[in-house]
Amino acid sequence: MKHLLATEGMTAATATAVLDTAAQLKQTLLGREVKKLPTLRGRTVLTMFYESSTRTRVSFEIAGKWMSADVVNVSASGSSVGKGESLRDTAQTLAAAGADCVIIRHPASGAAHRLAGWLAEAGTSVVNAGDGMHEHPTQALLDAATLRERLGDLAGKRVAIVGDVLHSRVARSNVHLLTTLGAQVTLVAPPTLLPALVRRWPVTVSHTLDAELPSLDAVMMLRVQAERMHGGFFPSAREYSIAYGMSERRLELLPEHAVVLHPGPMLRGMEIAAAVADSPRAAITQQVSNGVHVRMAVLYHLLAHEEEDVA
Numbered sequence: 001m002k003h004l005l006a007t008e009g010m011t012a013a014t015a016t017a018v019l020d021t022a023a024q025l026k027q028t029l030l031g032r033e034v035k036k037l038p039t040l041r042g043r044t045v046l047t048m049f050y051e052s053s054t055r056t057r058v059s060f061e062i063a064g065k066w067m068s069a070d071v072v073n074v075s076a077s078g079s080s081v082g083k084g085e086s087l088r089d090t091a092q093t094l095a096a097a098g099a100d101c102v103i104i105r106h107p108a109s110g111a112a113h114r115l116a117g118w119l120a121e122a123g124t125s126v127v128n129a130g131d132g133m134h135e136h137p138t139q140a141l142l143d144a145a146t147l148r149e150r151l152g153d154l155a156g157k158r159v160a161i162v163g164d165v166l167h168s169r170v171a172r173s174n175v176h177l178l179t180t181l182g183a184q185v186t187l188v189a190p191p192t193l194l195p196a197l198v199r200r201w202p203v204t205v206s207h208t209l210d211a212e213l214p215s216l217d218a219v220m221m222l223r224v225q226a227e228r229m230h231g232g233f234f235p236s237a238r239e240y241s242i243a244y245g246m247s248e249r250r251l252e253l254l255p256e257h258a259v260v261l262h263p264g265p266m267l268r269g270m271e272i273a274a275a276v277a278d279s280p281r282a283a284i285t286q287q288v289s290n291g292v293h294v295r296m297a298v299l300y301h302l303l304a305h306e307e308e309d310v311a
């Protein structure tokens with residue numbers, strides 16, 4: 001695996017290999033006081049975040065450090081990006097400085113793919129840490145890791161992805177990965193927050209959350225992405241919350257074994273009630289914790305393990 005750019009096109013074998021490695025790493029580090037493996041000693045990992053992030057940036061940094069890589073964080077505001085340097089020139093500069101892997105978050109869909117093309121000659125690996133409304137593959141992998149821990153094999157499991165699907169790279173990556181792993185995915189959203197290409201995805205669509213809940217194994221709530229909506233959205237925030245928010249009443253409609261996910265950051269009181277987010281039925285902190293192990297596994301497969309390429 002040379003790059004991790006998307007879950008669309010990723011094979012079940014590759015996804016399962018990464019998830020199995022993550023589970024193994026988690027088990028290896030369990031209960032250890034010093035969480036440090038020598039695997040990536042001498043390797044240099046750069047994070048370049050052109051959009052804000054807490055979970056993804058921090059967990060990639062921890063993942064790299066736990067694997068003994070040298071991790072350097074480059075922020076747009078403190079670098080020559082602020083002087084107008086292009087993404088291409090910045091990336092080629094960082095590769096020339098010795099980066100083995102560049103992890104990028106960027107507001108433009110396709111930025112990670114472009115970067116991988118520009119860095120092909122340098123042999124630098126690229127990880128997409130979220131590109132516009134396109135994909136966020138490591139989020140989907142950590143969600144799948146969490147669902148496997150809670151539910152076992154995902155084949156045949158029913159998962160609803162709820163809310164602002166239109167603007168969500170998390171939803172896109174999860175649709176592709178979960179269906180590749182055999183889950184049955186239903187998108188639950190108002191028609192105004194569904195992309196046109198949903199017709200080409202192997203999913204079912206519903207506009208009524210209450211009707212779906214009793215038959216689900218998992219429900220994944222999405223953040224309403226106000227920063228990608230210019231001029232407000234329909235329905236209104238209040239109507240959205242009433243129709244699509246995960247309330248305490250709705251938690252009771254789920255089967256007892258069903259799990260509630262949210263990629264974070266959460267808008268408590270909007271798409272998820274505080275009492276639901278903090279309940280043992282929610283796996284939100286487990287998702288964050290699994291994010292570190294999944295990102296360790298991704299770095300391992302990119303930098304320490306020769307195998308086939310990924311989309």
Ligand code: CP
Nearest residue numbers: 053054055056263264
């Ligand atoms: N889920 C996620 O990508 O969170 P951050 O924006 O905090 O990285």
